[in-house]
Amino acid sequence: MLAAVTAATAAQDAQEDPMLFTPAHHPPGQPSALGWHFAFVGKELLLPDDGSETPALPPGPGFGALAASRHYLGRLDGLDCWAASLPDVPAGWRAVPLRAAMMQFPAPLMALAGRAAQVLEWDRTHRHCGVCGTATERSASERSRVCPACGHTAYPRISPAMMALVWRPGELLLARAPHFMPGMYSALAGFVEPGETLEECVAREVEEEVGVQVRNLRYFGSQSWPFPHSLMVAFTAEWAGGEIVPQPDEIEDAGWYPLDALPGIPPRFSIAGFLIRDTVERLSQAG
Structure with missing residues (x-):
């Protein structure tokens, strides 16, 4: 293992980059028409296949029914942010290793891509209760998965x-x-x-x-x-x-x-x- 920065550097970065992120678990009553969609096939991040050598992820309408699972992350610059898991790479997109994409993203998108990957991995690996084996269910009140049989609650692992x-x-x-x-x-x-x-x-x-x-x-x-x-x-x-x-x-x-x-x-x-x-x-x- 081998990136937060010092407080002074972080403050400077915040002044230079006006993109502000507000975390949340539940989408607002009126979601934004466009949003930041961090979609993964396996452990690779989907990016537009536009011929560019530099990874970029512009806001878009999302993947709709193509997404096998979806999690709301919050709002960045007034636009909703989502993590999504897809079974296959759709037309017009390409799958890129997360680390390679994060190295090219601005700081707010880099952090959100990492957040999305962790939420999806937690959701994937906690579909069944670790105590009794029963299929778990998403909690309606917080980011957790709850066992309906024994009540065991699994939160994202840190x-x-x-x-x-x-x-x-x-x-x-x-x-x-x-x-x-x-x-x-x-x-x-x-x-x-x-x-x-x-x-x-x-x-x-x-x-x-x-x-x-x-x-x-x-x-x-x-x-x-x-x-x-x-x-x-x-x-x-x-x-x-x-x-x-x-x-x-x-x-x-x-x-x-x-x-x-x-x-x-x-x-x-x-x-x-x-x-x-x-x-x-x-x-x-x-x-």
């Missing part, structure tokens, strides 16, 4: 995960996992365990993955990450001691890199990209 960028004067600790793209390095990351605080998770994951100890944790930001349902919570952490020992099967390589000689790092599309670049700037200014 899996908190920490991300930690370890630093010491003039250097960052970056690592790569076996599944990364060639030459790509990033901050450390891992899921929070039951009964664990975020701070405890940072200390444990860092020591497990690279064998070093940290101190002076500083919160950076968070990002909803729909692969498949993570909430990434990012920190910087000062190196406190220990030598790098990569965890077998988890970390392919790790090392200390000068601020002005970093390897390939994730783009700003992900929180890792913001975290690394903003930390380099902060440490460089501090001298």
Whole structure:
């Protein structure tokens, strides 16, 4: 795993992008004629097949009876937003991997595409009760699926995960996992365990993955990450001691890199990209 931004950056982005999103579970009495429709076939997002190499998703009338399931998400810029699942790719559309589409979308559409993917995946994987096996039903009052037999309620799953960028004067600790793209390095990351605080998770994951100890944790930001349902919570952490020992099967390589000689790092599309670049700037200014 490897994009929220700092509060200052987020505020700047909000000023530069006037598109405002209001979340909701139920559509208004008079839905907008056009809307933002995030439709998926499997795990791929549908985009107009207009010959453009750059993914784009303009507002449209939706897919009507072609949609096997549909969920209301809220309103963006006064237009209703929907998540929809289709069995096949309709004429005039093409299916694109979600990650590739999100990398090209403006921030509001990127966030909504991720939200839509998570809602649809939750709906798909909770059609039957995990307690007694009975077919579940959508709740009329909230975003949940309820078992009519035993009353068990299933809400959209959110899996908190920490991300930690370890630093010491003039250097960052970056690592790569076996599944990364060639030459790509990033901050450390891992899921929070039951009964664990975020701070405890940072200390444990860092020591497990690279064998070093940290101190002076500083919160950076968070990002909803729909692969498949993570909430990434990012920190910087000062190196406190220990030598790098990569965890077998988890970390392919790790090392200390000068601020002005970093390897390939994730783009700003992900929180890792913001975290690394903003930390380099902060440490460089501090001298």
